[in-house]
Amino acid sequence: MSNQKKRTSEIRKSMPLLPIGTVIQLTDLTARQIRYYEEHDLIRPHRTEGNQRMFSLNDVDQLLEIKDLLEQGLNIAGIKKVFEMKKEENEHNKIGKELSEDKIRSILREEMKIAQSRLQKPSLRYGDVNRLYQ
């Protein structure tokens, strides 16, 4: 890999570089949805001086995860809980391991009553980022 390529590939994934329009394309969410999730503290995009939202790649990841969990039937509260637990995990486990599948399943069980009746919409899954590749 060339030197200059190596350099920008190291850009921190937490840098707020992307306007909402780009994020809409990357996630297939609507502006309304993205703003709604922010309103409920599921994401916290930066703001420019002019108050425009600016998202990092980590924010995009987070949004894709929100989308995925919603499609699995969780509601906002459930997703918030999942993120809280993930954060705790990251704080306690210096290893930086992911929220275990077991815990995810436990959350899912809690949410089952709510989720039971929801339709499983056929759409892009969390992790299906082929869209990101030209």
Added chain:
Amino acid sequence: MSNQKKRTSEIRKSMPLLPIGTVIQLTDLTARQIRYYEEHDLIRPHRTEGNQRMFSLNDVDQLLEIKDLLEQGLNIAGIKKVFEMKKEENEHNKIGKELSEDKIRSILREEMKIAQSRLQKPSLRYGDVNRLYQ
């Protein structure tokens, strides 16, 4: 590294994700400069439907290289030649090696007459991307 992080880290560096405002911050170039370089075919950013420029990380790299070469005294024509030669190199050498230091020096010699009198402005160098890290 988590799965979702791995996913977006694979986003192609050629994807046009960044508006010019972000690029201005990343490169410390002015909008005028960036547009001028485009006018002279040193970069070719994508356009949205609404005709707004959208830049990839590779474009940012290219702009940083332009900036660096300008500071070394090259003019637009010289930079264009450097890029042409780089492209040839990449086409002929499947190994994908960089333009050799020898060839760069040869270009620099050609440009010396022009460059001789220019001031070496003290400023950020090509490769100094600490600015990119929060």
Added chain:
DNA sequence: TACTGATGTTAGGTTTTCTAACATGACATT
């Protein structure tokens, strides 16, 4: 039936970006 949660839609205002034109300042040429 009435309520809630997630999202759609619209309106009006602000920020960002666009092109095009003219200005400037350093350097080169005559």
Added chain:
DNA sequence: AATGTCATGTTAGAAAACCTAACATCAGTA
């Protein structure tokens, strides 16, 4: 010294993108 060129600054007016706030919708729940 006068003129030309190159890279960049500056400005104006228009268009695109984004903002908040409010009201609408619609499925699922009580």
